[in-house]
Amino acid sequence: MRFVGWRRTIPIRSAQPLEFKGEDIVYSTIERRSGKASQPTTTRCFTVITIILNLKGTLAFAGVSLFIKEKGMFSKFLDIDMDFFLNKIAWGRQASDGRLDEDIYIPWKEPDFRTFLKDKCNLRKELKIKGRVVKDHVEAFDFWEELIDDGQIEAPFQVTHIDAHTDLQTGYPNTAMLYLLGELLHIPLNRRLNELNKEQMNSANYLAYAIACGFFSNVEMVLHPDYENENLPTIFFSNCDVNSSFLEMKAYDKTQVRYGTPKETIKFDNKIPFKIVTDTKHYNAKGQYDYVLFCQSPEYTPQSADFTLEVIKEYIIEI
Structure with missing residues (x-):
């Protein structure tokens, strides 16, 4: 267990x-x-x-x-999506849509990408850290689960999510949102991962599932400069305020969630410090990360950005 x-x-x-x-x-x-x-x-x-x-x-x-790592310190995980390194954000894509138009969606130049990894993320080719390169971002949840099962990482841990999207979109008030608020969050925290139903989990919402499963002690989001905060699901935040600086998952009556009228909170999870950055000038990793995951997200990136897949491998020990 x-x-x-x-x-x-x-x-x-x-x-x-x-x-x-x-x-x-x-x-x-x-x-x-x-x-x-x-x-x-x-x-x-x-x-x-x-x-x-x-x-x-x-x-x-x-x-x-x-x-x-001294007692009381948390492991640090770097979670990166390739679509962050484009000139603009794509929305509402499906896997069947294929790759983005290279003439419209322009990736960063390789020297700029390398500089970001080195100067902002503190990654070093001479001091590689364990990591994985994946196709779809939902695979990040599987990676975290694997590391926890193998005893390689202890939950909760710190995560820095570098992406063009928050990956918290759960389709309120239906589908994944209904399951999270109306079922999963009613279960005691130490049982959630074992009893988790992944049927509604995907690359747009896996991060919400990870938060609900108690994976994180701190969440830092470094989002694309064009991202707008009104896309954040307010119900996941303390006092339903995205500016509160805290995530706070809450359980509600399932019927109320189904009809979009959750009122009385049945259960509160512990608050999790949350920070969002949309200007890379304000992002500088403190210390080194313990693990890194890099995601291609093919339906949200052009083929011209695939050079980043080989570059990131220079900085990690693939596991």
């Missing part, structure tokens, strides 16, 4: 998969690289932290990707 809730952990990321069993595993990694014998166990904790703080650059130069 899978449990999603508030948990604290000390994950370690390295070039080789490691399972944290105490300070010895961290210290032994450094010992193998330095060739020096270990100090007494009673002093290792202090020594390890000092080495990491002072020699992080040296370890990176030596080809070691080592990162220790």
